[in-house]
Amino acid sequence: MNPTGNLPKILVTGGAGFIGSHTVVSLVEAGFEPVIVDNFSNSERSVLDGLRGILGRDVTAYEADCNDIGAMEDIFRKESFSGVIHFAAFKAVGESVQQPLKYYRNNIDSLLLLLELMPRYNVPNLVFSSSCTVYGQPEQLPVTEETPRLPAQSPYGNTKAICEDIIRDAVRAQLPVKSIALRYFNPIGAHPSGLIGELPRGVPGNLVPFITQTAAGLRQQLTVFGSDYDTPDGTCVRDFIHVMDLAEAHVQALRKLNETNADAHYDVFNIGTGRGETVLDVINTFERETGVSVNYTIGPRRAGDVEKIYADVAKAPNELGWEASRSLADSLRDAWRWEQKLRQEV
Ligand code: NAD
Ligand code: WQD
Numbered sequence: 001m002n003p004t005g006n007l008p009k010i011l012v013t014g015g016a017g018f019i020g021s022h023t024v025v026s027l028v029e030a031g032f033e034p035v036i037v038d039n040f041s042n043s044e045r046s047v048l049d050g051l052r053g054i055l056g057r058d059v060t061a062y063e064a065d066c067n068d069i070g071a072m073e074d075i076f077r078k079e080s081f082s083g084v085i086h087f088a089a090f091k092a093v094g095e096s097v098q099q100p101l102k103y104y105r106n107n108i109d110s111l112l113l114l115l116e117l118m119p120r121y122n123v124p125n126l127v128f129s130s131s132c133t134v135y136g137q138p139e140q141l142p143v144t145e146e147t148p149r150l151p152a153q154s155p156y157g158n159t160k161a162i163c164e165d166i167i168r169d170a171v172r173a174q175l176p177v178k179s180i181a182l183r184y185f186n187p188i189g190a191h192p193s194g195l196i197g198e199l200p201r202g203v204p205g206n207l208v209p210f211i212t213q214t215a216a217g218l219r220q221q222l223t224v225f226g227s228d229y230d231t232p233d234g235t236c237v238r239d240f241i242h243v244m245d246l247a248e249a250h251v252q253a254l255r256k257l258n259e260t261n262a263d264a265h266y267d268v269f270n271i272g273t274g275r276g277e278t279v280l281d282v283i284n285t286f287e288r289e290t291g292v293s294v295n296y297t298i299g300p301r302r303a304g305d306v307e308k309i310y311a312d313v314a315k316a317p318n319e320l321g322w323e324a325s326r327s328l329a330d331s332l333r334d335a336w337r338w339e340q341k342l343r344q345e346v
Contacts, residue, residue, distance in 0.1 A: 007033035009079055010254065011123075013066050013110065014087030015059075016043035018198045019129065019187055019243060021051060023085060025196070026247040028055050032254070035079055036061040037072070038088065043199060050196035066110035076121040083125035083254050084114055089159070092205065093133075093304070096156035107159035111166060119176050125257035126179040127250055130164055132239070132272070132309055133157040134183060141276070142312035145183070145268050153304050164268065171266040178265040180253040180320075185239035185272030185311050187246050189331035190338035197338030198243075207282060208240070208332070212339035215292045222294055224279050226301035229308070235279035237308035239272035242326035242334070246271055252322040272311030273324040286332045 010027055014020045015036030021043075027034040036048075036059060051059050060079075064071040066088045089107040090096065096103040111128070118126065134157060135143050136150030152158035167179045188208040190197030203219075204210045214222045227234040249271045257265070277285075283294050317323040 007031060008082040009033045009035055011035050011037060011075070011079070011081045011084040012087065013037050013084070013114070014089065016040060016045070016047045016061065017087055018043075019184070019246060020085070020087040021047050021196045022191055022243045022247040023087070023250045024051055024059055025054055025191060026244070026251050028059070030251045032251070034059055035075075035081070037064050037066060037075060039063065039065040042090070042201065047196060047199070050191075053195040054191060054193050067106065067113060069113060072113055072117060076117050076123070081121070081123045083127070083257065084118065084123060085127045085129075085250055085254070086111060086114055087129050089129065091156060093154045093156045094205065096154050096159075100155035103155045103159055107156075108162060108166070111163045115166070115170050115175065115177065124176065124178055125254060126167070126177055127253045127257070128163060128167060128179060128181040130181040130183045130268070131157070131160045132183050132185045132270070132311065134161045134164065135309060137306040138309065141308060142274060142310050143270065144312040145270055145315055168266050171264045174264050176263050178257045178260055178262065180257060180266075181268045182249055182253060182271045183268060184246060185241050185270070185309070187243045188240050189242040189244065189326070189334040191244060192334050192337070194334075194337040194341040197335065197342075207279060208335050211283060211286050211294055212335050214296070215286070215290065215294050215336070216339050216343050218343075220295065222283070222296040223299035224283070224296055225299060225305060227298045228301075231278055231308055233278050233280045236305055237276040237278050237310060239275060239310035240277055240282065240328055240331060241271065241273050241324055242331040245273075245324040245326050249316065249320065249322045252320040256320050267319075269316045269320060270311040270313060271316065272313055274311055274313040275328070276308060276310035277328055282328065282332070285328050286336070289329045289333050290336045292336070
């Protein structure tokens, strides 16, 4: 079956990536027609096969760079979008310290171009991928949306704060765009079908892909970065959210923007579970849920890590009609199913 013609079309930049691909599934389930634009700089074309397997049909996908003015203008002209979800960005914190200009150029220019094109093509609604990284190590936990942002620890984090400010200022200046920035906490897991998931390139920097790759025998040992933090077991605390919960938050954000009558509107939401779990909680839950043990050792702290952070999640249920419903155990079972599927393919 081919994509249908008359559903509200949503441009999903970075739609072949980890969070974007799962959001494409939620959009289709909610009656939207996603249109992916991705340059596959950090994703594989095979993601489109996974999406076809889940949805039973193709999703329109353009291979293009979001910073390519001509290509983006052609796509806007052709498609008549009713909204945009802007995932496309580089996201490796360490690399952003080494190559800051690459991050500023990609992450900021792509947003500026969208904000220029949207009014020109009468596209009113923008959902932007922000991050809890904008809070740094907050003094008080949990963090609410009012918790002051701290100077970013990395150029990557800085791009998220700058992009939030660009949107806020554009809306303040009466650009006819309504926008919601979602500050994700730590997205993990995969679609329960095992057909799409996270595809880290090289050695994973994030905890859960490192756990699943170690359990699968691809990595010899996981190093737990520090056990002398001021937390219940000495390891860092994070708010791990299932990627399908996160995906559904985007659908609710779009619905909220659709219902908002004002010409210009900007708001920010924390998208987490509200639960703080330690690194050892994650390892122990993984072992319990999968029956597979993880070879790990305790090592020194990783430079730049915050000790603990988790979200106050009161605002999103009230104003977006969304809250996370999946558990850490659900996330880890789904991440493991995905990892096993990947190993079968190798
Ligand atoms: P990802 O790298 O899996 O997905 C990003 C996608 O964007 C990739 O498919 C990549 O090829 C594409 N892309 C990058 N630059 C592009 C460009 N110029 N033109 C076209 N496509 C481009 O990352 P993700 O984890 O899915 O993250 C999505 C968004 O969420 C990013 O903005 C990221 O900063 C943000 N975010 C991620 C996390 C996380 O832990 N994964 C946490 C908070 C915020
Ligand atoms: C989680 C915990 C590590 C790997 C990053 C970005 C952040 C946001 C989400 C985009 C930490 C520990 C990890 C390992 C370990 N991304 N760990 N051994 O650092 O919370 O956040 O992704 O916006 O900006 O910084 O996530 O998964 O890297 O780490 O002990 O091999 O796991 O020290 O405490 P983090 P993470």
